[in-house]
Amino acid sequence: MLKLRIYILVFLLIFGLLPLSLAVLINLPLVLDRTALFYQRAYLQNLRADFRDLDQHLASRHELIRFLAKLPEPGLLLGAHGDLEQIDIARARYTTWINQILSDQRDVIQILFTDAQGQARFWLVRDARTQEWRPLPQPVQLSNHHFIEATIRAQAGGVMVSPIRLDPRRGRDDPRQFMTLDLASPLGSERNHSKTGAVVLTIDVGGLAQSYPHTLWVNQEGRYLRPGEPVEAQPNAFRVFPGLESIFAEGKLALWKGEGGRQMLWVPMFMTEDGSPLWVGRIVDPSPLDAFRNELMLRVLSIIALLFMAVMVLARWIAARVEQFGHELLGGVRRILSEGQPLQFSWSGPRELQELGEQLTTLAATHAEHLQAVRAHTHELEQSNRYKSQFLANVSHELRTPLNSILLLSKMLSAEGSGLSPAQRRQAQVIHEAGRDLCDMIDNILDISRIEAGQLALNIEPVELCPLLEDLIELFSPQLADKPVELILRLDPNLPDLIETDRDKLRQILKNFLSNAIKFTERGEVRLEASLFPGMPKPLVLSVIDTGIGIPRDKQEIIFEAFRQADGSTRRRYGGTGLGLAISRELANLLGGVIEVESTPGTGSCFALWLPLVPSASASALPSTAMPPGNDQAPEPLDSDGTCLPLALASERDAPWALVIERDVKTLVTLTSALSQAGMGVQTAADFDEASETLREEGQGCALVLAAAQLLPEQPAAAIQHLPLVLLVEAEDNRQISVMGMWVLSKPIDPIALELLLGQVWQRLGNRRKSIPERGTDES
Template sequence: MKLRVYILLFLLVFGLTPLILALLINLPLVLDRTTLFYQRAYLQNLRADFRDLDQHLASRHEMIRLLSKLPEPGLILGEQGDADQIDLSRARYTTWINQIFADQRDVIQILFVGDDAQERFWLVRDSRSQEWRPTAKTPQTPNRQFLSAGLELQPGGVLVSRIRIDPAAGADDPRQLMTLNLVSPIGGEKAEDARGAVTLTLDVGGLAQFYRDTLWVNQDGSYLRPNQPASGKPEAFDAFPGLAKIFADGNLALWKGPRGHQMLWLPMFLTEDGLPLWVGREVDPSPIDAFRNELMIRVLSIIFLLVVAVLVLARWIARRAEHFGKELTGGIGHILRDGRPLHFSWSGPREIHELGEQLTTLAETHAEHLRAAQAHARELEKSNRYKSQFLTNVSHELRTPLNSILLLSKMLAAETGGLNAGQRRQAQVIHEAGRDLRTMIDNILDISQIEAGHVKVALDWVELRPMLSELIELVGPLLTGKPVELNLTIDPRAVSRLYTDRDKLRQILKNFLSNAAKFTDRGQVVVMVEARADARRPVAISVVDTGIGIPQDKQSIIFEAFQQADGSTRRRYGGTGLGLSISRELAALLGGRIDVESAPGAGARFSLLLPLSAANGQAPEPVLTHDAPPSVASDDVVFEPRTEIVAESGILPGDPWVLIIERDVKTLIQLASDLTRRGLRVQTAADLDEALETLQEEGEGCELVLLAARMSAASTCDTIQSLLQRTQGPHPAVAVLGEPGTESQIEGCLGVGAVDFLSKPIDADRLSLLLADVFPDKFVAQATGVSLVASTAAGSPHDPSSEPTNQQAPARREFVETNG
């Protein structure tokens, strides 16, 4: 994902997240508060409607005060005068009431009680004629406590009772279903004046019929319908599911039904039973819904506009940041690639400007350091090249005389050398010292080549038991004269063979055995092959000895070049300290590793842990075969500095010369001596690369190449073809040197430049015939009856028409293991 996308997402998230959170937190609150305000508006409207009822009750207060100011209260109450006077006074009062209260239809009863709260006189409005008249039946009497409280009032005081709900009375007279009583004391200020109280009974149900959109419901859920008898059934609870819970809570609440139906319920009045009388009014939610929808549309519109604005701003910032990042990374990449200083000139905030100046300074410093590092690298490369050239020259200068010393000392130490016993012993000492010197040179070249990465593995199936038995026989003489047993133990569960490089495996184990034989004076040395549970390296080949052992803190340095556990061991036991270092590198090439277990005085155990196939290991891509035998393919030959043998007399630098490519010292010395005696200039090489280098340095004039046979006929032919294709000028003749019985190798190489096959040891007559064919002006072939292969070859090496295409290829100098 690009940087622009990250920045864009970052700005969008952090720019819009606070807005969205504020919206999610506040919008529901705003909607709830708006709904609450709307409900309160309905509540205020409902209370405003019932405020008219309060004003009506207030007018009734004045009416009952008027009634309480009787001119003759004693006659009305029946406490003064005779019966005729009382009846006459009550009749006049009734007439007056009919005149005064004719249109006050809500007043349905007037009751006068004495100071003992007993009924004395009452008037009831007829439901049909609406006239006031006394009745024989005792009227509905208010609550005695209410009457007693009214009698205790001061003159002019009015007391209002709670609403009475009387379904039984309402069944006979619907006006009596829901009533309200007012009481006020009557009588004068003097003590002898008659005392009592007057009560008015109001038909609240009749008043309620004026509120057409209002429902009156008892606490039990039954409806109170004006001027209708009560049913006594919880009809409201059935009509409004959940209303019972609202009534149980006893608070103002909004009931919501299906399809947006809403009712506002309020406990408006209290009855004489102490239960609330609920008033319900339908609420129209359409205005608040319209308001909510409009608010949501506006909010979403604002959010959309803000999102667009943030998106545009974020895109602009992201582009600026991406441009800044590209300029920064491009400039740094330019500095790292080219090593040239770059000036960062950025405008904008002070921090960005300072960053540009610091990067410019850093670029200049880096360029200076890079130039210095490159110069140092060139010096190191030059030093490394000098080291390589030095090793090459030293190898050339040391190996040539050293091989001669080894060969001649071996010949002198033989019983047929013509020397006495003491002289033979001295020759043997010379031979052993030369072998040690050659081993040290080989180790130095080995470690140099491994460090340079010029080692290639040649994989093949290796039978473990025969190879280990051969190694034990080879190392056995080292333990001669020591009370040390040398044994081989193979776990039956272990595999019998591995797909690996035989030579490198052999070299590692030979180092282990040599060290064990060197540092073990008594006890035993055991070679063990074991199976491991590790799927990556299931095979362990160990060499266990009972020697001097290695301290724990020294076990890591023994694998470093030129290091031993103790300097005194080198003085006592000898050695260069390169064996284990080389073994560790070779083990890595084979996909394995080396483990060490040891303690001072308890011996040591060196274990080589290997995979079943080195092809599956962690070895790097190989380059060149290490310690190749004389019969390896042309691509697997190794480099060894060439040996030049010049005739002592009669040979001029411009004369034709012979190149010998051979690793066997005995054959090399025999051929070089023979050819030198015949007056030919001789150059030697150990492999194809060295041969090509020799041909390039010496120039033209090489007429004959004596090539040691490779492992197979195809490899030999490939080597010949590679040699001739990379040779400038006229191509030399090529003769193959091989073991007797391998003459068939030459048959497949006739078409690529081979002219003859010489069996080892080289027959002098056969060599003479070859030289006579290649150098006709210098040698004459004797009639030996041996036919020359050159005469039957597909073309002469000196025939330009038979030469293969000349392809130039630079010679390679690679250092690998050689055994001299």
């Protein structure tokens, strides 16, 4: 029941927790990514808020330059008219005025006035030491000429902003000149749209940038920009921040992540004169985000753990309920099947469960009635069989007494000195031969009766094999004097000198083989062979091979049934009762062996007896090994001298597999383990419909079918009919079903009996001949 609990737990986990777990796995990374994105956007907003002050400061400078563009005496400052003395007085007065109104505007470092052609006419520069404005012989920094021309062409009152200008050379002497930008506005009247020149303010951006703490300024090449310090020759930012170069190449806002959880937000904030962006970087503190992520993961895992515990408790409760129900159901079914008791199933609960209990109760009663009827019928069959055997034995015994007198008198009358004429002696000889045939038939009937009654005893003793075979050749050689048939003995040099068996029973089997071969062979040869296959369960094979009329494939099984031959014409032409092979198979079974036949009509036959060198103690108790009709296994491979090889030795590629039709789990486990250890693959089915489907899909290589007797239909499917079949029966049904001519195996499975049966199956499947001419037909 532990497995049941595991199954229920897995089921609930799959259909209960699995969707939740998948939802968490799918959505949690998305939630974390979105949270990280919001966090990064918050940092970006803070960064932009800081630089918004810079934008507002520059906007205030727009108003300043518009104010300066509306000077009352622009002509005197530009020197367009008036004498030099007046111009100097006006410029001195303007310088004093600028020192008054721009004394605290430290970021404005230069004021430049140009004429309408863009030529510098007047300029003031803030002294870096005294912070006072004064004119110089030459301006410190001249604006871009194109920028001045664009300003002059602009609308009056407009303001032009230049890109940031980086000048590391001037910055070494004056840090204010390291990073600057220009604001320009045209000079002139807004009414008549006359343009007299332009005024340009130079702003120290580098000085403004120093007011933003924890902020890095880096150009596109990865060099740090620090006012007052020389520009680095190497792109140190790319070395300090691995992967930053690829971020700069994309030219978009990005978050850089480094080792130890370091993070930095990089923004392309300004554009320089050379057209490349100026990047601003600020450190991002990931600790709040990490704390949120850890808290979220902890809560999610806690919820999943609680749900898992709830599923475990629920699975245990459901398993306990199912276990109780299963015990009642399995116990009741077991008693119904084994004891035939009509049980009462009274279950409370859902309506379907109550209906199931009622149907099982009805089924139990019906089964008990049928089982009682079957047992009574079986008893009648056994009694009838005993009467038949007793009748045959009595009749045969009563016939033997007058028959012996007939044989003796006919032999005396056919002798030379009997005083009868030659024609009369010939008639007496015919009577003697007919009586001898009748006597042989009576002996066969007695043997069959003894075998069926289980009264045929074995006399196991050491037997010299080679002399026995040579005696048989000498015995049958005179019968071939009038036929163009050669009788040959072929012995394996590795044969043992002695084997443990019943000499008389072995001799009777081989005599039947030889008698049939000689009877049905008109020309060619009859060959008696003995071979040894070490390592096999039944290593000794004794074969009789002929070049006779052969046996059709569909008749190769019925010839082993009592009083049966291949067809009626065979009996009329060649004679015989059809008991010889039936007796031979039963005797082979008693000796622990098995008989194989391989034949082709018009070519010949091969009858092979496979025997152990020492029979097992339970050999005489083995069930009948008559194969089910219709078995048409293909001939198996041969070795170099034409001897049939077993499947396991012929080709590992074609290793056979077995189909087990059983519902009892214990029996399935036992059979699967044993078959796997024997080198056979295993397929299972719950009924014959499923078995038929399995054979249709994977029938290639199926060598054996083991089926529970209660699952056997009246007419199995054709795919199963053509395969060796082993019936799995309860112990009390063994005797009943064994008369059906199939392999039978009792339950519970006995490993020794299973091993012996597999040995017979292995011989049946793997040891046939096809290198010799195929031979034989119906046997007597």
